[in-house]
Each structure stands twice: as C-alpha cells, then as structure tokens.
Amino acid sequence: MNQVTAPCATDDEPAEFLAHYPEYESTRRIDELRATEYRYLDHDHHVYLDYTGAGLASLTQYRLHHDRLVSGCFGNPHSVNPTSRATTELVEQTRAKVLSHLNASPEEYVAIFTPNASGACRLVGEAYPFGRRTRLVLTFDNHNSVNGIREFARARHARLRYVPLEPPELRISDDVLRTMLPPGRGLFAYPAQSNFSGVRHPLHWVDLAHERGYDVFLDAAAYLPTNVLDLGAVHPDFLTVSWYKLFGYPTGVGCLVARREALARLRRPWFSGGTIQAVSVKGDWHSMAPDEAAFEDGTQNYLSIPDVETGMSWLTGIGVELINRRVRCLTGWLLDRLMSLRHSNGTPMVLVYGPKDTVDRGGTVAFNFLTPDGAIVDERLVEQESAAADISLRAGCFCNPGAGEVAFDIVDKRMLRRLLGRRIPTIDEYLDRLGLPSGGAIRVSLGIVSSVADVQRFLNFAERTYRDRRVDTSGLAPRTRC
Numbered sequence: 001m002n003q004v005t006a007p008c009a010t011d012d013e014p015a016e017f018l019a020h021y022p023e024y025e026s027t028r029r030i031d032e033l034r035a036t037e038y039r040y041l042d043h044d045h046h047v048y049l050d051y052t053g054a055g056l057a058s059l060t061q062y063r064l065h066h067d068r069l070v071s072g073c074f075g076n077p078h079s080v081n082p083t084s085r086a087t088t089e090l091v092e093q094t095r096a097k098v099l100s101h102l103n104a105s106p107e108e109y110v111a112i113f114t115p116n117a118s119g120a121c122r123l124v125g126e127a128y129p130f131g132r133r134t135r136l137v138l139t140f141d142n143h144n145s146v147n148g149i150r151e152f153a154r155a156r157h158a159r160l161r162y163v164p165l166e167p168p169e170l171r172i173s174d175d176v177l178r179t180m181l182p183p184g185r186g187l188f189a190y191p192a193q194s195n196f197s198g199v200r201h202p203l204h205w206v207d208l209a210h211e212r213g214y215d216v217f218l219d220a221a222a223y224l225p226t227n228v229l230d231l232g233a234v235h236p237d238f239l240t241v242s243w244y245k246l247f248g249y250p251t252g253v254g255c256l257v258a259r260r261e262a263l264a265r266l267r268r269p270w271f272s273g274g275t276i277q278a279v280s281v282k283g284d285w286h287s288m289a290p291d292e293a294a295f296e297d298g299t300q301n302y303l304s305i306p307d308v309e310t311g312m313s314w315l316t317g318i319g320v321e322l323i324n325r326r327v328r329c330l331t332g333w334l335l336d337r338l339m340s341l342r343h344s345n346g347t348p349m350v351l352v353y354g355p356k357d358t359v360d361r362g363g364t365v366a367f368n369f370l371t372p373d374g375a376i377v378d379e380r381l382v383e384q385e386s387a388a389a390d391i392s393l394r395a396g397c398f399c400n401p402g403a404g405e406v407a408f409d410i411v412d413k414r415m416l417r418r419l420l421g422r423r424i425p426t427i428d429e430y431l432d433r434l435g436l437p438s439g440g441a442i443r444v445s446l447g448i449v450s451s452v453a454d455v456q457r458f459l460n461f462a463e464r465t466y467r468d469r470r471v472d473t474s475g476l477a478p479r480t481r482c
Helices: 015-020 022-036 039-043 059-070 082-101 117-127 149-155 174-180 205-211 243-247 305-318 320-340 379-388 401-407 413-420 427-434 452-466
Strands: 109-114 135-139 159-163 186-191 214-219 238-242 254-259 276-280 285-288 350-353 364-369 394-396 441-445
Touching: 015 022, 015 320, 022 039, 022 305, 022 320, 059 305, 082 109, 082 254, 082 305, 109 117, 117 149, 117 214, 117 238, 117 254, 135 149, 149 159, 149 186, 159 174, 174 205, 186 205, 205 214, 238 243, 243 305, 305 320, 320 350, 320 364, 320 452, 379 394, 379 441, 379 452
Parallel strands: 135 159, 135 186, 186 214, 214 238
Antiparallel strands: 109 254, 238 254, 276 285, 350 364, 364 441, 394 441
C-alpha cells in the first residue's frame, strides 16, 4: 500500500495552515513560477499585498514585449502602409483574443480599447441616452469611476438611485435589489467583485436587471484577476476591464466590452481623430465610424495593446482556476489569523469589514487595527510602518466611498449633506466633524503569486507592531485626499 506523506510544515508554512487548507498543495507550480518569473519579489525581500491595486508581471511578459519591438517596425494603425498594416494586424488579433478570453461571441460583443477602466466608464457615461424618463441605479459598493457616471445622468435629469449595502457582510440581498430596481428603463451598474471588501456580488443580477428593463454595466476590474467570466452565460451590456490588474503589464490599456445592440444606442457628445467615417468643416457635418473605432479616440496605444494578448496567454497558461484556489486558501488563512489576534487583555486586535470567511468573496480584505482599549489605529501610521518593513499594502477608502461609509457606520445623510454644503478646509477637519476615528481602512489583497510566506510575514509584522500598543499619531502628516 502506498503511504501518503503529509506536507512538511515550515516557519513560513505552518502545519495548521496546511491542515486547514490542504488544497494549497495542488498550487505548488505557482511557487516555481515565483522563484523564476517573479524572482524580483524575493530578491528584494518584498511582501506584495496590493494585487487589487495592480497585478504583477512576469519576466517573460517583459521579454516578449522587448523581442516584438526589436524584431519589427510598427506605425500608426490609421493607414494601409506596411508598418500600419503590421500594427493593425496585432491590434485586431488582440481584440479577437479579448473576446475569446471572455467567451464572448463576436456576433454579440465588441472589444473597445481604452486608456484604462475609468476611460471605459466615461465612454458609457457620456454617451448613454439618459433622460427624465430613465434611471441610473448604482450600488453603494462601486469604484469612483463608476460613481462618476451619475454626473452625466444628473446633467440630463435622469433619476438616480443607490442600492444600500447590508452590514456587517457589506452585501445586498436579491429582495433589496428588486425593490430598488422598479420596472422601467435605464442603466444598472455594479461590481462583480468589490475593490473594498472583496465581496462577489451575484452575476445573476444581470438577468434580473434585464427582466426589469435595464441595461447593465458590470465592473469586472477586481473580479477577472482570479476568476473566469463567461459572456456566453452572463450577458452584461457593458463590461469594464483593467488589464494591468490581471497581469501587471501593460499599463495604460483598458477595455470596454460591449454588446453590439447596446453600443448602437450610445450617442457620443463629440468626435475625434480615428472615430469618424467622414467629416466636413465647411458643411459642419460628420459621420461616426460604424464599428468600435467610433469609441477609440485618437491613436491607440498600439505598441502596448499586443501585450494584452501576451498577458492573457500567460494567465491562461498558469490557469485562472489554479490562481483562484491558491488565493482562496491564503485569504481564508489571513482571515482566520486576523480574527484570532488578541491583545494581552483579551480584546481583538483587528476589526474586519465585510465577510469573515471565503464564501462568495475574493482575495481583498479590508480591516483596521485596534488598540487594547478598542480605538482604531490610524491608517496613515500602519501604511508608514508597513512600508518601512518592505510590505506593500493599501490604506484609505480605496476610491469606494459608499462601501466605506457603510463599513464605518455613517448613517445620517442629512448631516453629510450639511457638512458637504460648507467649505471645510481639510479632510481631517471633515473627519472630525463626522466623528470618525480614522480616514479609512487597511486593505491587504492577494493575487497571482502570493504565498503563505507573504501572509505569515505580514501577520508577524502585525502582531509584533500593534499587540498591546497604544499609539501616538501626533507626528503624522495631514491627509490630503481620501
């Protein structure tokens, strides 16, 4: 009989972790990739815990970018000359790869390259046919780039509605959503995964909103780095993607993936180079391009767009499901340990916002450290001290004010409006008037080559630095932004 050997525990991989998350063993290939393709992390003794902020690129991705540039000549794609044709071929090849990666039928969807995910949000916001008889429905849990769509809707007198989050999990029930989505016309926008709490909101909301007459804008920026999204099964009208969040490189390239039917209803308020089929100055007339080019302003980032195909192939080669499994194990361990940390007097060291387990959540964990008497440790201090320990994490509200306001229990809307109607000199004074003990949370997020050693090193830092500590924040610089 073959004897099964138990995984060997080390200081970096405690036996308790391996016992609770045995499926982590099946992700060992990622350790090999980290030692080779991502060796810059361990060479610099760096702990990277900001994957929701940006993914990391492999050395192979950088090398293939270099090899492509030195092996050919590429010009502006808006022509038929040889260098332009070479560029156009690569761009269109990448466009097809985007749809294939999302299992999106080219008959139903188009892929529009944008400078970033925020640019994709702006394209929809400025061109969507808002009016007095339409609604914009947003969840409290949205990135500011999605929240900003409300300004376009408001300018055209559309009705605005926010769907509240339910503490402490920071989720939304189907019943609440149905109440906030009365039958009608308009746009419903929400994230597939929260960039604040890691909550994965249900994808079946797309069908629910369609049944009630709404187009759906799905923000997939935080979801796609560790999840497969099948647009053959889920059919949002608009989907935004940030490629560097998936695989680190290239930056400066995002995507709006749109249903052709929905795209045809958009009316852009301007035109630019590259977006028109014909234009006249004397005749004061223009005709927009009949395809996705109508939404790609000016010259594309044509030297970087082919790197999107490289990144997708790299991610697929590793296996998104494998990355998902690894991140799930590490997130569970991080949550288990954070919730178990105690001061000598028995009080908790950490307050976690959002789900406390791995059910329907991703690898983004938001929390604050607490002092022995229960006060929140200023997020600026944690950011400063973790940076000194070569740990990259994020602190603040993460461009998601709605989730933060619910997490920090800001419930008095009238007080908020009164405060915001006055001129407040500093963010710190604004926080004081709200009675908030801190300007935001700490966010640790896990991704493609995260390891148990990363989590352990952070946990060791946390316990060593904040256990039984009463902090002095008098020397911290004032806050300048959320």
